[in-house]
Amino acid sequence: MSLLFVLFLLHITTVAADQLRPAFYSETCPKAESIVRDVMKEALIREPRSVASVMRFQFHDCLVNGCDASLLLDDTPSMLGEKEALSNINSLRSFEVIDEAKEALEKVCPGVVSCADIIIMAARDAVALTGGPDWEVRLGRLDSLTAKQEDSNDIMPSPRSNASLLIDLFDRFNLSVRDLVALSGSHSIGQARCFSIMFRLYNQSGAGRPDPSIEPKFREKLYKLCPTTVDQNVTGDLDATPRVFDNQYFKDLVAGRGFLNSDQTLFTLKQTRTFVKLFSKDQPEFFEAFVEGMLKMGDLQRDQPGEIRRNCRVVNSRHEHILGVLREKLIF
Numbered sequence: 001m002s003l004l005f006v007l008f009l010l011h012i013t014t015v016a017a018d019q020l021r022p023a024f025y026s027e028t029c030p031k032a033e034s035i036v037r038d039v040m041k042e043a044l045i046r047e048p049r050s051v052a053s054v055m056r057f058q059f060h061d062c063l064v065n066g067c068d069a070s071l072l073l074d075d076t077p078s079m080l081g082e083k084e085a086l087s088n089i090n091s092l093r094s095f096e097v098i099d100e101a102k103e104a105l106e107k108v109c110p111g112v113v114s115c116a117d118i119i120i121m122a123a124r125d126a127v128a129l130t131g132g133p134d135w136e137v138r139l140g141r142l143d144s145l146t147a148k149q150e151d152s153n154d155i156m157p158s159p160r161s162n163a164s165l166l167i168d169l170f171d172r173f174n175l176s177v178r179d180l181v182a183l184s185g186s187h188s189i190g191q192a193r194c195f196s197i198m199f200r201l202y203n204q205s206g207a208g209r210p211d212p213s214i215e216p217k218f219r220e221k222l223y224k225l226c227p228t229t230v231d232q233n234v235t236g237d238l239d240a241t242p243r244v245f246d247n248q249y250f251k252d253l254v255a256g257r258g259f260l261n262s263d264q265t266l267f268t269l270k271q272t273r274t275f276v277k278l279f280s281k282d283q284p285e286f287f288e289a290f291v292e293g294m295l296k297m298g299d300l301q302r303d304q305p306g307e308i309r310r311n312c313r314v315v316n317s318r319h320e321h322i323l324g325v326l327r328e329k330l331i332f
Contacts (some may be wrong), residue, residue: 020299024117024139029109033121033137039101040125043094048243052190053094055126057119058297059186060088063173064152066302068144069115071152072098072312085152090233091193095313098122102312115312116141120298127294130189132245133287138298142306145315159196161262163269173300175293181266181275182289183297188249189242191235192259194226200261201226213264215256222259238263250280 025032043050061071064082071088072095073081082088083095098118105113117139128134157169163180170180201222204211210219225236238259239249249263253276258264266272279286307316 020138020140020301022136022138025109025113029105029112031108032105032113032117035104035108036101036118036121037125037129039097039104040122040129043097043100044129047094049191050094050097051126051129052186052242053092054097054119055123055186055189056092057098058123058294059183060092060152060156061116061119062297062300063169064155065144065148065304066300067116067120067141067298068302068304068306069119069141069309069312070144070147071119072115073144073147073315074313076314079146080149081147082149082152085149085156087156087158088152090195098312102309106310111308111310114141114306114308115143116306118312123294126189127245127290130243130245132188133291135291135295138295141301143309143312143315144304144306157262159192159260159262160199163262163265163272166262166266167271173297175296177271178275178289179293179296181272181279182286183293184263184266185247185249185279185286185290187238187260187263188245188247190238191242192238193232194230194234194236195232196260197222197226197236198228198232202228211261211264213256213258213268218255218257247279247283247286250276250286254280 040051040054043054057071058067060082061067061069064070071082071092073079074083075081083092098115101118101122102113102115105118120137120139120141124135124137155169157166161169166180166184167177170176175183200211200214201219202208202210214222222236226232226234236259239252240257241248252258253264253267256264256267258267267276275289279289310316
């Protein structure tokens with residue numbers, strides 16, 4: 001097979017990857033979505049926190065060169081992946097859940113379902129299985145052939161980010177202020193590390209004092225959880241109902257009980273406060289906005305060659321890649 005022909009096929013699969021649609025695997029792997037959901041159900045039973053972790057993969061993957069599962073690639077001698085980027089290292093976890101979903105899919109439909117689509121399905125399932133909305137996802141993505149740690153470092157925000165910075169970041173991806181506030185509601189479930197809030201408790205803005213926006217009783221609770229001598233990998237709940245996807249997160253922000261600085265500033269900034277108040281009073285409105293935001297974020301794509309990885313942590317061998325490209329050409 002000539003190099004020119006291979007490059008032509010790569011172009012074909014790149015173009016086709018933009019054609020996302022519901023029920024994409026209805027003919028090629030009809031049980032794909034139910035298989036992923038079953039894996040997520042098992043993960044929820046085994047460790048409730050894991051589904052919250054998996055849900056956040058969509059955000060950390062899609063904002064860095066589109067939704068292409070570059071996040072899942074392990075480092076190689078010639079490539080620094082995104083797992084140890086500044087916003088991901090010691091923070092993102094539960095990659096094994098995606099591995100389990102991929103393994104289950106490969107047994108039934110080998111070489112058909114992309115890791116990028118697994119992330120999208122699993123994120124939806126994490127929400128639905130913990131009491132949040134359910135929705136129809138658009139599928140048909142390809143997996144990237146590489147990852148770039150520097151791209152993740154340049155794009156992804158830190159827990160110290162404020163709402164103004166987040167508004168600018170989301171605007172770069174045509175995501176609105178409403179999208180930003182709704183998607184921040186992903187923190188309705190799960191936990192975060194003391195590392196992420198030490199500056200809020202002891203040296204906000206370099207003043208040697210705590211963040212004045214923290215409600216006093218909540219601040220005392222955080223002091224006990226995260227004293228200055230704490231192992232900073234100790235975790236705290238992101239809202240008062242960390243295992244239930246609901247609008248409690250926004251009620252907590254209104255009350256000054258946001259765990260992360262990037263969360264609480266959504267209430268202190270006028271542009272985002274309106275939506276925080278709205279979602280704190282109207283859970284169906286939050287759910288609707290969250291689904292819209294997840295769908296918009298899931299549509300982020302970059303014009304680049306791709307494949308269907310057999311193992312989400314590594315790119316396929318050259319032989320597997322060529323066969324995969326041929327399969328995609330036939331599918332489309």
